Amino acid sequence: MIRLLSVLVFLFSASLAEAQDLQPRRWSHLPLDRNFVGALYGYTSADIFFNPSLRLENVELDMHTAGISFVHSFEVFGKSARFDMMQSYQDGRWKGLLDGASASTSRTGFSDTTLRLSMNLVGAPPLSGKEFADYRATKRDCETIVGAGVVVVLPTGHYLKDRLLNLGSNRFTIRPQLGVIHSRGRWSYELTGSLWCYTDNNSFFNGNTLEQDPLVSLQGHVVYTFRPGFWIATGLAYGMGGQSTINGVESNDNKNNFLWGTSLGFSVSRQLGFQLTYISTKTLERSGFDSDTILFGASLMW
Template sequence: MSNNIKRIIVACLLLQCTSSFSQELDPRSYIDLPIGQNFFGALYIYTEGDVYTSPDVPVEDLTLEIDGPAIAYARTFELFGNASKFDINVGQACSHGEAIYLGEDATRDYCGITDTRVRLNYNFYGAKAKTMKEFVKQPKGIVIGGSLQVSAPTGQYDDKYILNIGANRWFFKPEIGTSIPFGSWELDLSVSAKISTDNNDLQGSKKFEQDPIYNVQSHLIYDIGPGQWISLNGNYFWGGDTFVDGRQTANKAENYRAGITYSKALNSQHSIKFLANKGVTTNRGNDSVVYAVAWAYRWD
């Protein structure tokens, strides 16, 4: 099996289901890929700690312990002559949550289906559409692309509770990113903004609004060997002030996260990935820890 084919498999292991808690620390989102490839992924994620920096509900001192499985599907295809990728994911989660809402303690244990996320990646530089046969003959090069991720409010939501699995609102996340290889190393950079609609059913009738969250991330990746790599990940994000019925309830200070990802191709069709990341600063929380393990299967 060629190094290029192994690179395809490990690059497309789908972990974006973790992004609610890790602020999208997602390496190799903008590498070149052959068209006509399908990927199915399954993962298990565990996170605990203060996730105040990216809440789906307007509470203070929000601490969550969440675990559960998720599944994802992706397909690469040609768009305007360049390589593109579509992916979709959804999961099931169980959580124990504690928070302070309007000066009162709130706790809840609950399980449910998560919101569904879809994303379109379009590489507009350095990634002409190629079949697998054409792709394996090409060396790695600089790729620049953009993406749009949309989260639909399909998750479990009960307006009698502050803490829920689903957010009961949409979000749209445009992003631009690049992948820069140099020898056995690769540097990934991206910038994004997460823009959310309002939740008009917060505890029945309250209106919850949130300003956009801006995110800058980087990944330093080392190819250990054919089909095997490790990445040091970091990001900086800010914004996301929240309002309930027009009254500001939280002011999100800037925060940092750091983590590590390890990925290995088992053969030409199967691969596994492990990740861990943690908040580095605690300006307004952000000391949550995320662990995940994932498996992916590729076919033409």
């Protein structure tokens, strides 16, 4: 039983939400004391690959996601900072062949809550109003911003202890980040490194204990701004590590994922903006998953 769980555990530990972290402009300079509320819809289609000895074939996932987000910009220790919160509700269906016979299952409910706290260490001073506008006007030709942050994923999502597939993870994920943006004229170049650290899940599938090694990821983006509020970005990311252990037995399921994506953002007013994103995930291992995701979001600032 432990051997079987060890092979299947990547379905739980390498969730689509984690694998699809490819977000441009996360270190952008924001005016002080502003709030942003967003809503998004996403659709994900994935092909899941198992070891042939498990007799699981042609496994597919269709996932619909609706989410809300909140961002607040503020000053701390004389630096500009921001707080992000994200919550989504998901409807997913897995289907495929088990021993040659059709099988399927579905889950509907809330995913885990994501919180992020970040600070710009170099550049992007805490400004608002006319001071912010004047500063941005002087930095359009050349600017470098360095930021640090931490993401915490709370175990608030829908979780069933007697099921292997879940929307929630039943554990905390802590992800420190370090990022840099260098802008020249209309072009911006972004690089972000992250370390995913996981607490243990002591209620994993019928009382087993799941542990997971840290996962390292690196992503980069190139952004072109046509005018303020209208931009396009393309990005690449790579993640490796994150081997799982169940009751002390290693799963030999190291993650080795490559992602690429593109985003288009545009504003219709100073307060209202929209963003369209496509993300593709490819596994470089024999077991894992390939996925395609389309996201559409809107945000309101005040």
